[in-house]
Amino acid sequence: MIFLRACLPAIMLCLFPLLGMAQIQPANLAGIAHVAIRVADLTRSRIFYQKLGFEQAFVSTKDGKTTEAFLKVNDRQFIEIYPQQDPSQPIGFMHVCFEATDLEALNRAYVGRSLSPTPVKRAGAGNLLFTMVGPEQQNIEYTQYMPGSLHSKDQGQHLGANRISKEIIGISLSMEDPVAARAFYQQSLGFHESRHPLEPGLIPLLLPGSSDQMVEITPNVFQFLFSVPSLRHAAAQLKELNLPVEKQGTMLTVKDPDGNRVVFVAVEPETGRRLLQMPKMPKLPWPTKP
Numbered sequence: 001m002i003f004l005r006a007c008l009p010a011i012m013l014c015l016f017p018l019l020g021m022a023q024i025q026p027a028n029l030a031g032i033a034h035v036a037i038r039v040a041d042l043t044r045s046r047i048f049y050q051k052l053g054f055e056q057a058f059v060s061t062k063d064g065k066t067t068e069a070f071l072k073v074n075d076r077q078f079i080e081i082y083p084q085q086d087p088s089q090p091i092g093f094m095h096v097c098f099e100a101t102d103l104e105a106l107n108r109a110y111v112g113r114s115l116s117p118t119p120v121k122r123a124g125a126g127n128l129l130f131t132m133v134g135p136e137q138q139n140i141e142y143t144q145y146m147p148g149s150l151h152s153k154d155q156g157q158h159l160g161a162n163r164i165s166k167e168i169i170g171i172s173l174s175m176e177d178p179v180a181a182r183a184f185y186q187q188s189l190g191f192h193e194s195r196h197p198l199e200p201g202l203i204p205l206l207l208p209g210s211s212d213q214m215v216e217i218t219p220n221v222f223q224f225l226f227s228v229p230s231l232r233h234a235a236a237q238l239k240e241l242n243l244p245v246e247k248q249g250t251m252l253t254v255k256d257p258d259g260n261r262v263v264f265v266a267v268e269p270e271t272g273r274r275l276l277q278m279p280k281m282p283k284l285p286w287p288t289k290p
Contacts, residue, residue, distance in 0.1 A: 028209030029106075032168050033099040033143050034070075034078040035224060037260060040091050042066060042083035044257045049079060051241050052262070053163030057154045060124065070125075072158045076145070077168050079224075091258050093222040095131075096171055096215070097141035098207065103128045106142060113188055117142070125150040135181035138173070164237050165226035165264060170204060170214035172223040172261075182217045191215065223253075223261035231266040 039045035046056065049071050057078065060068040071079040076099060084091060100106045103120050107130055110117045115132060123129035126149030134140040145151055175181040182205065185191040191205035194214060204214035214225070228234040234252055238245045246253040250266040 029207045030099040031211035031213050033097045034080050036080040036094040038082045048256050053160035055158040055160045057158040075155050095139040103144035135184045167227045169227045170225040172216040172218045174222045178217045178219050226264050227267040228264045234264050
């Protein structure tokens with residue numbers, strides 16, 4: 001008993017950080033809403049992704065020129081491509097956007113973590129949006145789909161019959177300091193490690209919630225991660241498209257016109273996310289007008 005009382009302060013010191021983390025976990029995320037990239041040639045990149053079956057749902061324009069194209073993966077996920085308008089603008093990854101079902105609550109949760117998200121506003125496409133500066137000044141976006149937005153009006157449309165994949169399951173983010181970036185995503189945003197890495201040395205961080213989607217923090221590469229039910233079928237599709245393919249384990253990789261890696265990961269349809277041993281996210285209803 002005396003020994004236990006003597007050890008109690010040390011035990012509590014060990015527990016306090018864990019208790020603190022449990023109390024301040026931010027709200028769950030519904031999944032990855034879109035990934036945005038800047039491209040050298042909008043037409044060439046659009047043709048590449050359309051070859052993969054991702055149809056253009058709509059565009060944003062200014063002075064008669066397309067400033068942003070929205071390519072559809074499924075009703076809740078898009079690839080946004082922006083044309084380079086000035087040589088000073090870097091080509092490649094721009095930002096990832098996560099979906100939340102209650103953006104105001106998520107914003108308050110982040111403020112409670114001493115983070116600095118921008119106020120929630122209505123974005124150009126009609127959805128709610130806020131942004132936040134992430135590790136190494138990378139922009140992170142958060143959205144909530146709203147009735148009447150371009151995205152909700154397009155529900156059930158532009159779903160290519162020959163899509164090589166129907167889901168973005170994750171992205172790999174290139175960071176100069178992966179350790180610090182991983183700490184931010186885990187400690188500030190509530191991401192947690194998967195026990196089943198897709199690649200040796202790369203441990204995916206699963207989004208808080210049940211989406212089973214992930215972010216990998218890497219020291220040197222950005223890449224899209226798409227799920228496919230059959231690697232053999234995906235390989236045959238890519239061969240028909242005359243795209244050079246790199247095969248590694250349960251993954252196939254092709255490169256878009258700007259050198260971005262597009263990775264297809266085999267996921268058994270009968271077992272869902274057996275690779276990650278996580279439950280599949282239930283389908284979210286689209287918002288309806290009150």
